[in-house]
Amino acid sequence: MNETSRVADTLSATMDRPRGTTSELSIHGTVVAELWGPDGKLKGYCKTHNLVTAVGDQLYASRGAGLTTSALPTGMKLGTGSTAVAKTGAGAALVTYLSGSNQAFDSTFPSVSGGVATYKVTYAAGTATTASPITEVVIPTDTISTNATSTAANTIARALLTGIGSKGASDTLTITWLHTILGS
Incomplete structure:
Protein backbone atom coordinates (compact mmCIF):
# COMPACT_ATOMS: atom_id res chain seq x y z
CA MET A 1 0.00 0.00 0.00
CA ASN A 2 1.32 3.43 -0.90
CA GLU A 3 1.06 6.48 1.33
CA THR A 4 -0.63 9.28 -0.61
CA SER A 5 -1.46 11.81 2.08
CA ARG A 6 2.09 13.21 2.13
CA VAL A 7 1.98 13.63 5.87
CA ALA A 8 5.37 13.31 7.48
CA ASP A 9 6.11 12.56 11.08
CA THR A 10 8.87 14.52 12.76
CA LEU A 11 10.77 13.21 15.73
CA SER A 12 13.05 15.39 17.74
CA ALA A 13 14.92 14.77 20.93
CA THR A 14 16.84 17.08 23.18
CA MET A 15 19.49 15.94 25.62
CA ASP A 16 21.36 18.08 28.10
CA ARG A 17 24.66 16.40 27.20
CA PRO A 18 25.80 14.01 24.52
CA ARG A 19 26.28 10.37 25.51
CA GLY A 20 28.23 7.74 23.74
CA THR A 21 27.22 4.13 23.46
CA THR A 22 30.11 2.95 25.64
CA SER A 23 31.71 4.17 28.83
CA GLU A 24 35.35 5.12 28.32
CA LEU A 25 38.19 5.78 30.73
CA SER A 26 39.57 9.28 30.45
CA ILE A 27 42.50 10.78 32.31
CA HIS A 28 42.89 14.51 32.85
CA GLY A 29 46.44 15.39 33.83
CA THR A 30 48.03 18.54 35.16
CA VAL A 31 51.69 19.22 35.95
CA VAL A 32 52.96 22.09 38.09
CA ALA A 33 56.72 22.79 38.14
CA GLU A 34 58.28 25.38 40.47
CA LEU A 35 61.94 26.37 40.48
CA TRP A 36 63.04 28.04 43.72
CA GLY A 37 66.29 29.95 44.21
CA PRO A 38 68.50 29.63 47.30
CA ASP A 39 66.94 32.85 48.63
CA GLY A 40 63.48 31.23 48.66
CA LYS A 41 62.23 33.26 45.70
CA LEU A 42 60.36 31.65 42.82
CA LYS A 43 62.64 31.69 39.74
CA GLY A 44 60.48 29.71 37.32
CA TYR A 45 56.93 28.39 37.14
CA CYS A 46 55.02 26.20 34.71
CA LYS A 47 51.50 24.80 34.88
CA THR A 48 50.58 22.63 31.95
CA HIS A 49 48.56 19.65 30.87
CA ASN A 50 50.32 16.37 30.29
CA LEU A 51 49.71 13.51 27.96
CA VAL A 52 49.16 10.04 29.35
CA THR A 53 50.80 7.66 26.89
CA ALA A 54 49.30 4.46 25.48
CA VAL A 55 51.27 2.58 28.18
CA GLY A 56 49.71 4.85 30.83
CA ASP A 57 46.23 4.28 29.41
CA GLN A 58 46.79 0.52 29.72
CA LEU A 59 48.15 0.84 33.27
CA TYR A 60 45.19 2.91 34.49
CA ALA A 61 42.60 0.84 32.60
CA SER A 62 43.94 -2.39 34.08
CA ARG A 63 43.74 -0.91 37.60
CA GLY A 64 40.38 0.82 37.18
CA ALA A 65 38.57 1.37 40.45
CA GLY A 66 41.21 -0.74 42.20
CA LEU A 67 43.92 1.88 41.67
CA THR A 68 46.29 1.88 44.63
CA THR A 69 49.64 3.47 45.34
CA SER A 70 51.36 0.07 45.15
CA ALA A 71 50.23 -0.26 41.53
CA LEU A 72 51.88 2.99 40.46
CA PRO A 73 55.42 3.83 39.26
CA THR A 74 58.19 4.89 41.63
CA GLY A 75 59.52 8.26 40.42
CA MET A 76 60.18 10.85 37.70
CA LYS A 77 62.90 11.74 35.25
CA LEU A 78 63.74 15.09 33.62
CA GLY A 79 65.02 16.07 30.21
CA THR A 80 65.99 18.95 27.98
CA GLY A 81 64.27 17.86 24.74
CA SER A 82 61.48 19.57 22.84
CA THR A 83 59.84 16.78 20.82
CA ALA A 84 56.05 17.23 20.86
CA VAL A 85 54.25 14.85 23.21
CA ALA A 86 52.44 11.89 21.65
CA LYS A 87 50.58 8.76 22.77
CA THR A 88 53.22 6.51 21.18
CA GLY A 89 56.62 6.75 19.52
CA ALA A 90 59.31 9.36 20.16
CA GLY A 91 56.85 11.83 21.70
CA ALA A 92 55.90 9.31 24.36
CA ALA A 93 59.50 8.85 25.54
CA LEU A 94 61.99 10.97 27.40
CA VAL A 95 63.84 12.51 24.47
CA THR A 96 66.95 14.10 26.01
CA TYR A 97 67.62 12.66 29.48
CA LEU A 98 69.12 14.92 32.16
CA SER A 99 71.73 12.75 33.89
CA GLY A 100 71.09 12.27 37.59
CA SER A 101 67.43 13.31 37.35
CA ASN A 102 66.07 9.84 38.08
CA GLN A 103 64.47 10.43 41.45
CA ALA A 104 61.97 8.61 43.61
CA PHE A 105 58.72 10.29 44.62
CA ASP A 106 58.67 12.31 47.84
CA SER A 107 57.95 10.23 50.94
CA THR A 108 54.13 10.43 51.00
CA PHE A 109 53.68 10.08 47.22
CA PRO A 110 52.14 8.80 45.08
CA SER A 111 48.82 9.19 46.80
CA VAL A 112 45.42 8.13 45.56
CA SER A 113 42.15 9.66 46.71
CA GLY A 114 38.76 9.85 45.05
CA GLY A 115 40.01 8.88 41.61
CA VAL A 116 42.96 11.30 41.67
CA ALA A 117 46.54 10.02 41.65
CA THR A 118 49.02 12.64 42.88
CA TYR A 119 52.75 12.37 42.24
CA LYS A 120 55.42 14.70 43.64
CA VAL A 121 59.19 14.92 43.39
CA THR A 122 61.42 17.57 44.95
CA TYR A 123 64.83 17.92 43.31
CA ALA A 124 66.94 19.39 46.11
CA ALA A 125 69.91 21.73 45.74
CA GLY A 126 72.75 19.91 43.99
CA THR A 127 70.44 17.37 42.28
CA ALA A 128 69.64 17.39 38.55
CA THR A 129 71.55 20.61 37.90
CA THR A 130 71.97 21.80 34.33
CA ALA A 131 73.00 24.84 32.35
CA SER A 132 70.26 23.99 29.83
CA PRO A 133 66.56 24.70 30.42
CA ILE A 139 56.74 9.28 34.91
CA PRO A 140 58.36 6.01 33.85
CA THR A 141 57.39 2.44 34.68
CA ASP A 142 60.97 1.22 34.68
CA THR A 143 63.03 1.20 37.85
CA ILE A 144 63.87 4.69 39.02
CA SER A 145 67.39 3.55 39.94
CA THR A 146 68.22 3.45 36.22
CA ASN A 147 70.21 6.63 35.48
CA ALA A 148 69.20 6.66 31.81
CA THR A 149 66.42 7.72 29.50
CA SER A 150 63.10 5.87 29.43
CA THR A 151 61.57 4.47 26.26
CA ALA A 152 57.97 4.96 25.14
CA ALA A 153 57.29 1.38 26.26
CA ASN A 154 58.32 2.39 29.81
CA THR A 155 56.59 5.78 30.11
CA ILE A 156 53.08 6.33 31.48
CA ALA A 157 53.00 10.12 31.10
CA ARG A 158 55.07 12.92 29.58
CA ALA A 159 54.84 16.70 29.65
CA LEU A 160 56.77 19.58 28.12
CA LEU A 161 57.69 22.41 30.49
CA THR A 162 58.14 26.08 29.62
CA GLY A 163 59.41 28.85 31.84
CA ILE A 164 61.52 26.71 34.16
CA GLY A 165 64.97 27.50 32.78
CA SER A 166 68.17 25.92 34.03
CA LYS A 167 68.56 24.52 37.55
CA GLY A 168 71.61 25.85 39.36
CA ALA A 169 73.44 23.95 42.10
CA SER A 170 71.65 25.94 44.84
CA ASP A 171 68.15 25.78 43.31
CA THR A 172 65.26 23.48 44.25
CA LEU A 173 62.77 22.15 41.69
CA THR A 174 59.39 20.75 42.74
CA ILE A 175 57.15 18.91 40.30
CA THR A 176 53.59 17.97 41.27
CA TRP A 177 51.60 15.85 38.86
CA LEU A 178 47.86 15.09 39.12
CA HIS A 179 46.02 12.42 37.15
CA THR A 180 42.26 12.63 37.55
CA ILE A 181 40.57 9.43 36.39
CA LEU A 182 37.24 10.17 34.68
CA GLY A 183 34.75 7.54 33.57
CA SER A 184 34.82 3.90 34.52
Whole structure:
Protein backbone atom coordinates (compact mmCIF):
# COMPACT_ATOMS: atom_id res chain seq x y z
CA MET A 1 0.00 0.00 0.00
CA ASN A 2 1.32 3.43 -0.90
CA GLU A 3 1.06 6.48 1.33
CA THR A 4 -0.63 9.28 -0.61
CA SER A 5 -1.46 11.81 2.08
CA ARG A 6 2.09 13.21 2.13
CA VAL A 7 1.98 13.63 5.87
CA ALA A 8 5.37 13.31 7.48
CA ASP A 9 6.11 12.56 11.08
CA THR A 10 8.87 14.52 12.76
CA LEU A 11 10.77 13.21 15.73
CA SER A 12 13.05 15.39 17.74
CA ALA A 13 14.92 14.77 20.93
CA THR A 14 16.84 17.08 23.18
CA MET A 15 19.49 15.94 25.62
CA ASP A 16 21.36 18.08 28.10
CA ARG A 17 24.66 16.40 27.20
CA PRO A 18 25.80 14.01 24.52
CA ARG A 19 26.28 10.37 25.51
CA GLY A 20 28.23 7.74 23.74
CA THR A 21 27.22 4.13 23.46
CA THR A 22 30.11 2.95 25.64
CA SER A 23 31.71 4.17 28.83
CA GLU A 24 35.35 5.12 28.32
CA LEU A 25 38.19 5.78 30.73
CA SER A 26 39.57 9.28 30.45
CA ILE A 27 42.50 10.78 32.31
CA HIS A 28 42.89 14.51 32.85
CA GLY A 29 46.44 15.39 33.83
CA THR A 30 48.03 18.54 35.16
CA VAL A 31 51.69 19.22 35.95
CA VAL A 32 52.96 22.09 38.09
CA ALA A 33 56.72 22.79 38.14
CA GLU A 34 58.28 25.38 40.47
CA LEU A 35 61.94 26.37 40.48
CA TRP A 36 63.04 28.04 43.72
CA GLY A 37 66.29 29.95 44.21
CA PRO A 38 68.50 29.63 47.30
CA ASP A 39 66.94 32.85 48.63
CA GLY A 40 63.48 31.23 48.66
CA LYS A 41 62.23 33.26 45.70
CA LEU A 42 60.36 31.65 42.82
CA LYS A 43 62.64 31.69 39.74
CA GLY A 44 60.48 29.71 37.32
CA TYR A 45 56.93 28.39 37.14
CA CYS A 46 55.02 26.20 34.71
CA LYS A 47 51.50 24.80 34.88
CA THR A 48 50.58 22.63 31.95
CA HIS A 49 48.56 19.65 30.87
CA ASN A 50 50.32 16.37 30.29
CA LEU A 51 49.71 13.51 27.96
CA VAL A 52 49.16 10.04 29.35
CA THR A 53 50.80 7.66 26.89
CA ALA A 54 49.30 4.46 25.48
CA VAL A 55 51.27 2.58 28.18
CA GLY A 56 49.71 4.85 30.83
CA ASP A 57 46.23 4.28 29.41
CA GLN A 58 46.79 0.52 29.72
CA LEU A 59 48.15 0.84 33.27
CA TYR A 60 45.19 2.91 34.49
CA ALA A 61 42.60 0.84 32.60
CA SER A 62 43.94 -2.39 34.08
CA ARG A 63 43.74 -0.91 37.60
CA GLY A 64 40.38 0.82 37.18
CA ALA A 65 38.57 1.37 40.45
CA GLY A 66 41.21 -0.74 42.20
CA LEU A 67 43.92 1.88 41.67
CA THR A 68 46.29 1.88 44.63
CA THR A 69 49.64 3.47 45.34
CA SER A 70 51.36 0.07 45.15
CA ALA A 71 50.23 -0.26 41.53
CA LEU A 72 51.88 2.99 40.46
CA PRO A 73 55.42 3.83 39.26
CA THR A 74 58.19 4.89 41.63
CA GLY A 75 59.52 8.26 40.42
CA MET A 76 60.18 10.85 37.70
CA LYS A 77 62.90 11.74 35.25
CA LEU A 78 63.74 15.09 33.62
CA GLY A 79 65.02 16.07 30.21
CA THR A 80 65.99 18.95 27.98
CA GLY A 81 64.27 17.86 24.74
CA SER A 82 61.48 19.57 22.84
CA THR A 83 59.84 16.78 20.82
CA ALA A 84 56.05 17.23 20.86
CA VAL A 85 54.25 14.85 23.21
CA ALA A 86 52.44 11.89 21.65
CA LYS A 87 50.58 8.76 22.77
CA THR A 88 53.22 6.51 21.18
CA GLY A 89 56.62 6.75 19.52
CA ALA A 90 59.31 9.36 20.16
CA GLY A 91 56.85 11.83 21.70
CA ALA A 92 55.90 9.31 24.36
CA ALA A 93 59.50 8.85 25.54
CA LEU A 94 61.99 10.97 27.40
CA VAL A 95 63.84 12.51 24.47
CA THR A 96 66.95 14.10 26.01
CA TYR A 97 67.62 12.66 29.48
CA LEU A 98 69.12 14.92 32.16
CA SER A 99 71.73 12.75 33.89
CA GLY A 100 71.09 12.27 37.59
CA SER A 101 67.43 13.31 37.35
CA ASN A 102 66.07 9.84 38.08
CA GLN A 103 64.47 10.43 41.45
CA ALA A 104 61.97 8.61 43.61
CA PHE A 105 58.72 10.29 44.62
CA ASP A 106 58.67 12.31 47.84
CA SER A 107 57.95 10.23 50.94
CA THR A 108 54.13 10.43 51.00
CA PHE A 109 53.68 10.08 47.22
CA PRO A 110 52.14 8.80 45.08
CA SER A 111 48.82 9.19 46.80
CA VAL A 112 45.42 8.13 45.56
CA SER A 113 42.15 9.66 46.71
CA GLY A 114 38.76 9.85 45.05
CA GLY A 115 40.01 8.88 41.61
CA VAL A 116 42.96 11.30 41.67
CA ALA A 117 46.54 10.02 41.65
CA THR A 118 49.02 12.64 42.88
CA TYR A 119 52.75 12.37 42.24
CA LYS A 120 55.42 14.70 43.64
CA VAL A 121 59.19 14.92 43.39
CA THR A 122 61.42 17.57 44.95
CA TYR A 123 64.83 17.92 43.31
CA ALA A 124 66.94 19.39 46.11
CA ALA A 125 69.91 21.73 45.74
CA GLY A 126 72.75 19.91 43.99
CA THR A 127 70.44 17.37 42.28
CA ALA A 128 69.64 17.39 38.55
CA THR A 129 71.55 20.61 37.90
CA THR A 130 71.97 21.80 34.33
CA ALA A 131 73.00 24.84 32.35
CA SER A 132 70.26 23.99 29.83
CA PRO A 133 66.56 24.70 30.42
CA ILE A 134 64.60 21.76 31.84
CA THR A 135 61.88 21.25 29.25
CA GLU A 136 60.44 17.76 29.77
CA VAL A 137 59.37 15.43 32.55
CA VAL A 138 58.16 11.83 32.54
CA ILE A 139 56.74 9.28 34.91
CA PRO A 140 58.36 6.01 33.85
CA THR A 141 57.39 2.44 34.68
CA ASP A 142 60.97 1.22 34.68
CA THR A 143 63.03 1.20 37.85
CA ILE A 144 63.87 4.69 39.02
CA SER A 145 67.39 3.55 39.94
CA THR A 146 68.22 3.45 36.22
CA ASN A 147 70.21 6.63 35.48
CA ALA A 148 69.20 6.66 31.81
CA THR A 149 66.42 7.72 29.50
CA SER A 150 63.10 5.87 29.43
CA THR A 151 61.57 4.47 26.26
CA ALA A 152 57.97 4.96 25.14
CA ALA A 153 57.29 1.38 26.26
CA ASN A 154 58.32 2.39 29.81
CA THR A 155 56.59 5.78 30.11
CA ILE A 156 53.08 6.33 31.48
CA ALA A 157 53.00 10.12 31.10
CA ARG A 158 55.07 12.92 29.58
CA ALA A 159 54.84 16.70 29.65
CA LEU A 160 56.77 19.58 28.12
CA LEU A 161 57.69 22.41 30.49
CA THR A 162 58.14 26.08 29.62
CA GLY A 163 59.41 28.85 31.84
CA ILE A 164 61.52 26.71 34.16
CA GLY A 165 64.97 27.50 32.78
CA SER A 166 68.17 25.92 34.03
CA LYS A 167 68.56 24.52 37.55
CA GLY A 168 71.61 25.85 39.36
CA ALA A 169 73.44 23.95 42.10
CA SER A 170 71.65 25.94 44.84
CA ASP A 171 68.15 25.78 43.31
CA THR A 172 65.26 23.48 44.25
CA LEU A 173 62.77 22.15 41.69
CA THR A 174 59.39 20.75 42.74
CA ILE A 175 57.15 18.91 40.30
CA THR A 176 53.59 17.97 41.27
CA TRP A 177 51.60 15.85 38.86
CA LEU A 178 47.86 15.09 39.12
CA HIS A 179 46.02 12.42 37.15
CA THR A 180 42.26 12.63 37.55
CA ILE A 181 40.57 9.43 36.39
CA LEU A 182 37.24 10.17 34.68
CA GLY A 183 34.75 7.54 33.57
CA SER A 184 34.82 3.90 34.52
